Amino acid sequence: xxxxxxxxxxxxxxxxxxxxxxxxxxxxxxxxxxxxxxxxxxxxxxxxxxxxxxxxxxxxxxxxxxxxxxxxxxxxxxxxxxxxxxxxxxxxxxxxxxxxxxxxxxxxxxxxxxxxxxxxxxxxxxxxxxxxxxxxxxxxxxxxxxxxxxxxxxxxxxxxxxxxxxxxxxxxxxxxxxxxxxxxxxxxxxxxxxxxxxxxxxxxxxxxxxxxxxxxxxxxxxxxxxxx
Amino acid sequence: xxxxxxxxxxxxxxxxxxxxxxxxxxxxxxxxxxxxxxxxxxxxxxxxxxxxxxxxxxxxxxxxxxxxxxxxxxxxxxxxxxxxxxxxxxxxxxxxxxxxxxxxxxxxxxxxxxxxxxxxxxxxxxxxxxxxxxxxxxxxxxxxxxxxxxxxxxxxxxxxxxxxxxxxxxxxxxxxxxxxxxxxxxxxxxxxxxxxxxxxxxxxxxxxxxxxxxxxxxxxxxxxxxxxxxxxxxxxxxxxxxxxxxxxxxxxxxxxxxxxxxxxxxxxxxxxxxxxxxxxxxxxxxxxxxxxxxxxxxxxxxxxxxxxxxxxxxxxxxxxxxxxxxxxxxxxxxxxxxxxxxxxxxxxxxxxxxxxxxxxxxxxxxxxxxxxxxxxxxxxxxxxxxxxxxxxxxxxxxxxxxxxxxxxxxxxxxxxxxxxxxxxxxxxxxxxxxxxxxxxxxxxxxxxxxxxxxxxxxxxxxxxxxxxxxxxxxxxxxxxxxxxxxxxxxxxxxxxxxxxxxxxxxxxxxxxxxxxxxxxxxxxx
Ligand SMILES: Nc1ncnc2c1ncn2[C@@H]1O[C@H](COP(=O)(O)OP(=O)(O)OP(=O)(O)O)[C@@H](O)[C@H]1O
Ligand SMILES: [Mg+2]
Numbered sequence: 001x002x003x004x005x006x007x008x009x010x011x012x013x014x015x016x017x018x019x020x021x022x023x024x025x026x027x028x029x030x031x032x033x034x035x036x037x038x039x040x041x042x043x044x045x046x047x048x049x050x051x052x053x054x055x056x057x058x059x060x061x062x063x064x065x066x067x068x069x070x071x072x073x074x075x076x077x078x079x080x081x082x083x084x085x086x087x088x089x090x091x092x093x094x095x096x097x098x099x100x101x102x103x104x105x106x107x108x109x110x111x112x113x114x115x116x117x118x119x120x121x122x123x124x125x126x127x128x129x130x131x132x133x134x135x136x137x138x139x140x141x142x143x144x145x146x147x148x149x150x151x152x153x154x155x156x157x158x159x160x161x162x163x164x165x166x167x168x169x170x171x172x173x174x175x176x177x178x179x180x181x182x183x184x185x186x187x188x189x190x191x192x193x194x195x196x197x198x199x200x201x202x203x204x205x206x207x208x209x210x211x212x213x214x215x216x217x218x219x220x221x222x223x224x225x226x227x228x
Numbered sequence: 229x230x231x232x233x234x235x236x237x238x239x240x241x242x243x244x245x246x247x248x249x250x251x252x253x254x255x256x257x258x259x260x261x262x263x264x265x266x267x268x269x270x271x272x273x274x275x276x277x278x279x280x281x282x283x284x285x286x287x288x289x290x291x292x293x294x295x296x297x298x299x300x301x302x303x304x305x306x307x308x309x310x311x312x313x314x315x316x317x318x319x320x321x322x323x324x325x326x327x328x329x330x331x332x333x334x335x336x337x338x339x340x341x342x343x344x345x346x347x348x349x350x351x352x353x354x355x356x357x358x359x360x361x362x363x364x365x366x367x368x369x370x371x372x373x374x375x376x377x378x379x380x381x382x383x384x385x386x387x388x389x390x391x392x393x394x395x396x397x398x399x400x401x402x403x404x405x406x407x408x409x410x411x412x413x414x415x416x417x418x419x420x421x422x423x424x425x426x427x428x429x430x431x432x433x434x435x436x437x438x439x440x441x442x443x444x445x446x447x448x449x450x451x452x453x454x455x456x457x458x459x460x461x462x463x464x465x466x467x468x469x470x471x472x473x474x475x476x477x478x479x480x481x482x483x484x485x486x487x488x489x490x491x492x493x494x495x496x497x498x499x500x501x502x503x504x505x506x507x508x509x510x511x512x513x514x515x516x517x518x519x520x521x522x523x524x525x526x527x528x529x530x531x532x533x534x535x536x537x538x539x540x541x542x543x544x545x546x547x548x549x550x551x552x553x554x555x556x557x558x559x560x561x562x563x564x565x566x567x568x569x570x571x572x573x574x575x576x577x578x579x580x581x582x583x584x585x586x587x588x589x590x591x592x593x594x595x596x597x598x599x600x601x602x603x604x605x606x607x608x609x610x611x612x613x614x615x616x617x618x619x620x621x622x623x624x625x626x627x628x629x630x631x632x633x634x635x636x637x638x639x640x641x642x643x644x645x646x647x648x649x650x651x652x653x654x655x656x657x658x659x660x661x662x663x664x665x666x667x668x669x670x671x672x673x674x675x676x677x678x679x680x681x682x683x684x685x686x687x688x689x690x691x692x693x694x695x696x697x698x699x700x701x702x703x704x705x706x707x708x709x710x711x712x713x714x715x716x717x718x719x720x721x722x723x724x725x726x727x728x729x730x731x732x733x734x735x736x737x738x739x740x741x742x743x744x745x746x747x748x749x750x751x752x753x
Contacts, residue, residue: 049750053747053750056651058651058745058746058747058749058750059746059747078656079655079656082650082653082654082655082656083653083655085651085652085653085746086652086653086654087653091648091651091652091749093648093651093749093750094750095644096644096645096647096648096749097648098648099253099645099648099649100260100645101253101256101257101259101260102253102256106252110649110652111652111653113245113246113249114249114652114653114654114655114658115653116241116242116245116246117241117242119241159652163653171750
């Protein structure tokens with residue numbers, strides 16, 4: 001790959017359960033290019049979440065290196081990691097995606113407020129643009145508990161995209177949704193990927209979801225068995 | 229990544245955006261968790277009300293106490309001999325007497341030359357023993373505790389004498405005004421009624437209830453023979469006519485009061501200089517003063533009925549005339565020089581000036597303020613204030629514990645949400661700031677209400693004109709009416725205390741919040 005946005009080499013992750021070492025990742029080498037729409041597939045406990053957390057700078061690798069945009073981010077400070085998450089990475093979690101006391105607009109706008117350097121007009125424009133893109137215009141003043149599961153995930157997609165990150169990570173984003181809603185979420189993600197060239201990496205158990213992926217990476221027991 | 233510009237409108241805006249965000253989240257969370265917020269709020273409110281009202285009460289008390297004592301007996305400052313015991317105080321330590329001020333005339337000159345002084349008054353205060361024919365079986369020695377002053381000047385400075393019987397002292401007259409409690413006490417212990425010399429029969433208006441049934445057997449005395457008690461000097465017996473019985477309008481507490489005696493008689497009794505020369509007694513006078521007590525009493529203490537003339541004779545014979553012509557009252561032996569200032573607020577400056585001047589002139593005198601002069605009595609307000617602080621401290625301590633607990637629990641409950649915020653790009657400090665803002669808002673809101681409620685209660689209390697019961701409270705109220713006081717200082721103090729409680733109780737929950745990692749957003753269960 002000519003210019004990968006992400007480059008993992010020899011990434012390992014060990015968990016410790018008391019004195020017992022649990023090797024969750026055992027040497028992952030992977031390159032991901034700009035604009036990919038990629039899925040990570042594997043049985044339960046194979047290390048999908050662990051891998052996504054490391055890519056997303058939510059967790060530290062035990063060994064190996066992660067290059068983001070050619071820069072090694074493995075040993076960054078917490079402050080810098082946080083800043084990278086804010087500016088370069090977007091997250092769509094399975095649950096607990098949104099701030100309960102904020103409505104749709106406020107949730108989508110939240111990362112922009114953390115960025116601090118946008119004017120209110122810029123923020124408003126960007127926020128509304130993304131809310132429109134995920135089709136939630138009629139629900140802007142709803143709080144998360146006043147939205148369906150699928151609507152919440154759409155808010156999460158809009159929120160993840162609002163800072164124009166380079167990568168969006170989603171760990172089983174449809175696990176809590178019915179298959180029809182799940183597919184519509186994938187449609188929305190794919191549309192964003194095509195329109196904005198944002199890289200999407202998601203994990204799933206769901207074959208119906210998997211079919212949207214343009215590249216599928218397989219993981220077993222902490223090792224990649226297929227790079228797609 | 230956009231680089232953050234230091235200073236300028238961009239960073240100003242960044243700060244505003246950040247603060248606005250914090251307040252928005254905090255406010256919404258307070259509302260969302262309004263049950264918990266209300267609990268924290270009510271505790272903070274209660275603490276603040278207690279603190280505000282308590283403080284105002286004590287400040288009012290302290291001011292009242294100061295006014296009572298400064299206006300009623302002590303003056304703004306007092307000059308005493310340097311050698312006087314540290315523990316000496318005019319009030320609350322009646323056993324100890326002050327030493328004579330050495331070089332008193334020079335000390336007086338320093339004081340008169342100070343521009344801050346409006347008036348001064350030489351005073352002597354100590355214990356005398358009354359020589360009384362002891363009918364009663366009670367073995368207690370009959371003490372009187374007279375304050376020696378020039379009466380008319382005393383009235384000018386401390387207008388607090390209410391004559392109950394008889395009259396006040398005339399200028400130059402020697403005699404004693406018994407405090408009504410002294411008269412009662414002497415009667416109870418010795419069975420004699422001590423009555424004013426001008427109006428000995430007036431006792432019926434002021435007869436102790438115990439005397440009611442057997443008037444015939446009552447002994448009426450119109451004078452006292454007293455002898456100074458001193459461990460420094462030989463003292464003398466003096467005979468002083470009782471001119472009146474009085475009550476003190478301001479300083480009466482614990483059923484005690486001091487008697488007022490003309491300062492020259494006091495000086496004689498204590499064997500002090502009188503302001504002209506040492507009193508030289510003639511041989512016959514000395515003989516009389518050294519007479520044995522029974523003989524003395526035989527001639528003095530008699531049933532007044534029909535003895536008026538005899539009494540006069542005896543008096544002219546026995547009582548040494550103390551008022552020598554052209555006496556300079558401000559020259560004789562003086563233990564205490566009470567000062568009234570032109571401006572009370574300058575007490576510390578005047579005190580500094582006088583102390584310096586005494587030092588320069590090598591005068592062995594020191595200046596004490598009303599608080600020191602009042603002794604244990606002045607500390608009452610401080611003691612009550614400490615008690616209040618302990619109580620308020622306890623209330624706030626409990627408040628702190630509840631706040632810490634509530635916030636810590638809330639933080640744990642919200643760990644997924646907080647972790648998600650971290651994952652999305654909120655810095656570690658942001659979570660702490662969120663909690664701090666939340667608590668801060670609660671503190672400002674409920675603490676503010678607490679202070680307003682406190683202020684209103686104080687206003688109502690002040691407006692209610694609560695009357696004091698006689699005794700200690702009159703002294704403390706600084707008058708007959710309870711007058712709590714609240715100043716800006718109390719508000720500021722309250723604010724500081726509240727802030728401190730808030731900050732302290734947020735430390736632990738904030739640390740807890742900051743230990744939440746982005747991983748908490750995704751951790752299962
Ligand atoms: N915090 C942890 N402490 C100890 N072991 C862990 C921890 N998190 C994950 N593991 C272990 O690491 C391995 C990989 O877990 P991971 O969650 O990445 O699997 P997964 O592929 O996401 O599974 P699933 O499909 O069920 O979500 C598993 O064996 C798991 O038990
Ligand atoms: Mg998983």
